[in-house]
Amino acid sequence: MALGPCVRPSIRASIRPCRGPTSYTGFPMIDLKHLREQPQRYKDGCAKKRINADIDRLLQLDEQRRALLTAMEARRAEQNRIAKESGPLIGKLAGAIKKASPEEAAKLQAELDELKSRPAALKAQITEMEGQLAAVEPELNAILLQVPLPPDDDVPVGSSSDDNKELKRWNPAWFDVSKSFEANKGFKPKTHIELVRDLGLADFERGVKMAGTRSYVLTGDGMRLHQAVLRYAMDHMIDRQGFKPMSVPVLVREEAMVGTGFFPAGREQAYHIAESQRIAADDPSGSGAKGYDLFLTGTGEVGLMGLHQGEILDEASLPRCYVTVSTCFRREAGAAGKDTAGLYRIHQFDKVEQVVICRADEAESRAWHQKMIGYVEAILQGLEIPYRLLQCCTGDLGPKNADMVDIESWMPGRGELDGDGRPRGAYGETHSASRLYDFQCRRLNMRYRAGGEGAGKGETTFCHSLNNTVLASPRFLVPLLEMYQNADGSVTIPAALRPYMGGKDRIG
RNA sequence: GGAGAGGUGGCAGAGUGGUUGAACGCGCUGGUCUCGAAAACCAGUAUACAGCUCGUCUGUAUCGGGGGUUCGAAUCCCCCCCUCUCCGCCA
Numbered sequence: 022m023a024l025g026p027c028v029r030p031s032i033r034a035s036i037r038p039c040r041g042p043t044s045y046t047g048f049p050m051i052d053l054k055h056l057r058e059q060p061q062r063y064k065d066g067c068a069k070k071r072i073n074a075d076i077d078r079l080l081q082l083d084e085q086r087r088a089l090l091t092a093m094e095a096r097r098a099e100q101n102r103i104a105k106e107s108g109p110l111i112g113k114l115a116g117a118i119k120k121a122s123p124e125e126a127a128k129l130q131a132e133l134d135e136l137k138s139r140p141a142a143l144k145a146q147i148t149e150m151e152g153q154l155a156a157v158e159p160e161l162n163a164i165l166l167q168v169p170l171p172p173d174d175d176v177p178v179g180s181s182s183d184d185n186k187e188l189k190r191w192n193p194a195w196f197d198v199s200k201s202f203e204a205n206k207g208f209k210p211k212t213h214i215e216l217v218r219d220l221g222l223a224d225f226e227r228g229v230k231m232a233g234t235r236s237y238v239l240t241g242d243g244m245r246l247h248q249a250v251l252r253y254a255m256d257h258m259i260d261r262q263g264f265k266p267m268s269v270p271v272l273v274r275e276e277a278m279v280g281t282g283f284f285p286a287g288r289e290q291a292y293h294i295a296e297s298q299r300i301a302a303d304d305p306s307g308s309g310a311k312g313y314d315l316f317l318t319g320t321g322e323v324g325l326m327g328l329h330q331g332e333i334l335d336e337a338s339l340p341r342c343y344v345t346v347s348t349c350f351r352r353e354a355g356a357a358g359k360d361t362a363g364l365y366r367i368h369q370f371d372k373v374e375q376v377v378i379c380r381a382d383e384a385e386s387r388a389w390h391q392k393m394i395g396y397v398e399a400i401l402q403g404l405e406i407p408y409r410l411l412q413c414c415t416g417d418l419g420p421k422n423a424d425m426v427d428i429e430s431w432m433p434g435r436g437e438l439d440g441d442g443r444p445r446g447a448y449g450e451t452h453s454a455s456r457l458y459d460f461q462c463r464r465l466n467m468r469y470r471a472g473g474e475g476a477g478k479g480e481t482t483f484c485h486s487l488n489n490t491v492l493a494s495p496r497f498l499v500p501l502l503e504m505y506q507n508a509d510g511s512v513t514i515p516a517a518l519r520p521y522m523g524g525k526d527r528i529g
Numbered sequence: 530g531g532a533g534a535g536g537u538g539g540c541a542g543a544g545u546g547g548u549u550g551a552a553c554g555c556g557c558u559g560g561u562c563u564c565g566a567a568a569a570c571c572a573g574u575a576u577a578c579a580g581c582u583c584g585u586c587u588g589u590a591u592c593g594g595g596g597g598u599u600c601g602a603a604u605c606c607c608c609c610c611c612u613c614u615c616c617g618c619c620a
Contacts, residue, residue: 090579094589101589104601108547111600137600144600313610333539333576481576 050165050464053083066171069178069415072286074167082161086154093150100143107136166285169420170460176424179414186414188426191398192407196504202433202446208508209443212434213499214363217243219510220529222502223364223495234361235353235368239495242528246514247371247494249521250501254373254400254492255346262396264344264375269324271347272315277327280465282421282457283319289354292317317350321374322488329378330465333481339469340379340389344491346371364495365435365449373491378484380469381459386485390424390456393489397428397452400492403517406500407431409448421460428452428490430500451497454489461486 056063057080064076114133177186192198195205202210217223222243228236239247258264278284278291294315318324325343334341349372360366375396377389394410401408413425429448436447462468468481505513511529514522 087579090589094579097590098588101601105548108601112547140600 050162051168051170051460052463053165056080056168057083062171063168066169069172070169070418070420071180071416072167072169072420074169075164076168079161079164079168082157082164086157086161089150089154089157093147093154096143096147096150100140100147103140103143107139111136163285166279167420169418170423170458172415172418173423173456176418177412177414178416180416182413182417184414185417185427186412188410188412190407190409191402192431193402193405195405196407196431198407198431198446201439206508209441210433210446210503211506211510212363212444213432213502214434216502216506216510216512217364217498220512222246222498222528225362232368235366237364237367237495242522242525243495243498245522246498246501246518246528249514249518250404250492250494250497251346251371251373252521253404253518255344257400257403258344258373258375258396258491261399262342264342267325267328267343267345269321269328269345269347271318271321271324271350273318273323273327274313274315277323277330278316278318280330280461281323281326282419282461282464283323286420287319290319290352292350292352318347319349319351320488321345321347321349321372322376325374325376326378326461326465326467326486326488329467332467334378334467334469334484336380336469339484340377340385342375342377344373344375346373349493363499365499367495370493370495372493374488375491376486376488378462378467378486381482381485383458386456386458386487389487390426390454393487394426394428394454397454397489397491401428401430404501404515406504408451419455421457422455423458423460424456426454428454430497431504432500433503434499449496449499451493451500452490455487457486457488459483459485 051063056076060076060080063074067074067076111133114129114136177184179185190198197205211219220243221241222239224238224240225236228238231238255266259266272294275284278288283291294317324347325345328343329341349370351368353366353368356366375393377393379385379389398408408428408430411427411429413427418425427450430451431446432449433446434444435449436445439445462484467484467486469484470481501515502512505515507513507527509529511527513527514525519526
């Protein structure tokens with residue numbers, strides 16, 4: 022497995038019509054027409070998100086490209102006209118030559134050659150323009166893939182997570198976050214690292230032995246609790262919210278990563294399986310691509326959103342509400358030295374993820390965002406874990422979202438240390454709810470036909486998409502274990518999880 | 530991994546060099562008929578991009594993808610991808 026960022030220019034990013042799932046090649050990305058009309062909006066978007074994309078260069082290349090296209094198409098039209106006109110004549114002449122006397126044949130042959138050579142100049146011009154186009158398009162497409170979706174106007178402008186705005190706090194009656202853990206429960210808390218060690222719930226040494234840093238083994242009730250929270254979350258989404266459960270690939274093609282918007286920006290976060298000896302499509306010797314490399318997904322969102330890539334959905338079938346539980350792989354590049362111990366930041370974990378694909382309607386999109394956040398609140402309240410909602414500022418948004426709300430759970434074993442060298446507790450991110458408009462669906466070429474079933478009726482429109490964590494574990498075991506620990510070192514199992522723990526009510 | 534078959538419009542399925550963006554059928558939409566529905570009949574029914582005299586306009590591209598041959602390619606040649614069947618292996 023190659024771990025380095027891979028650069029593969031062969032990905033076909035040109036603007037092409039949709040050809041169905043098996044032959045998917047197109048990434049319309051952001052709406053170039055819209056960008057052409059309102060370049061400032063996209064420039065501002067880049068600035069607010071602190072993402073570099075050369076919009077001016079993009080516009081310049083776009084203009085070059087369109088000028089070339091216009092000129093080239095005019096010549097193609099002329100060539101087609103000539104071919105249509107002279108074709109039958111050529112056939113006739115060729116026939117006549119066979120029957121004619123030698124002198125006549127020579128004359129006819131000259132006529133034939135003249136006819137055949139008529140489009141030669143046009144062909145030469147077209148070939149040249151194709152060359153010029155080939156020089157412009159790769160750069161244009163590369164920039165286009167980097168242009169982020171501008172954040173919504175109501176998203177606070179800021180440079181980092183420090184500028185995020187708290188929207189709401191919730192905690193169960195038995196735990197007041199504004200007071201210390203000891204004031205709440207009458208004893209000093211252990212961190213989850215101490216708890217899993219003392220209760221035998223995880224084995225970090227053996228995990229690291231096998232798989233390196235940030236690896237772990239869940240043992241005994243640790244594994245059982247992990248499964249329990251995932252199952253609890255999954256069942257909540259299926260039984261209470263009516264989401265459709267799916268099992269999706271976690272090993273996917275590059276196209277799925279680009280289409281869902283994780284590439285190119287997040288390429289260094291993904292594990293790359295070098296499966297093929299793929300030759301770049303623009304390799305001069307090359308007869309094209311050979312095989313496909315694969316990538317491990319960092320979230321079930323990739324598989325869920327990739328499902329309908331390249332499809333035109335029936336409007337009546339929207340919204341599509343999907344939930345999956347999948348193993349997620351993240352290289353955590355750039356996070357060296359951060360959260361190096363414990364179950365908080367690890368390379369492999371499991372996550373229940375929800376996505377909604379809906380009509381291209383801002384109000385509907387916004388309404389789903391609120392609902393999807395609400396589902397998570399219901400789960401956290403059901404487990405009685407204190408949490409807060411954070412409105413992420415523009416600088417904390419990724420390229421693909423217009424708006425993002427993080428949900429942070431209270432972790433008594435996190436945060437700065439008190440006088441005794443014990444952590445005071447802190448919120449830690451456990452969920453993230455994104456609203457993407459049609460950014461992702463454009464890249465995935467996922468549309469719906471307005472006006473109902475059947476072909477040939479109504480316009481096609483790119484869908485809107487949203488996603489939100491439902492529950493990620495083992496990270497979620499951090500607040501769970503730390504909040505539910507008892508003075509004697511045992512951990513009470515929350516009532517909601519006991520059915521998934523064989524009726525057991527405590528660990529240790 | 531070995532062998533074979535095949536990829537054409539929403540579906541099914543013709544087409545092996547020249548008004549073929551593509552027959553026939555199904556589906557879908559509109560209309561006729563009907564109190565209404567069904568049936569029957571008639572008509573229509575892909576996508577994307579570009580252009581302007583922005584029109585139910587013009588042009589270009591698309592028959593798995595890319596490249597080639599040709600005045601002209603769904604059709605011929607090369608490479609790749611994918612699907613299916615049989616055998617082997619396997620959770």
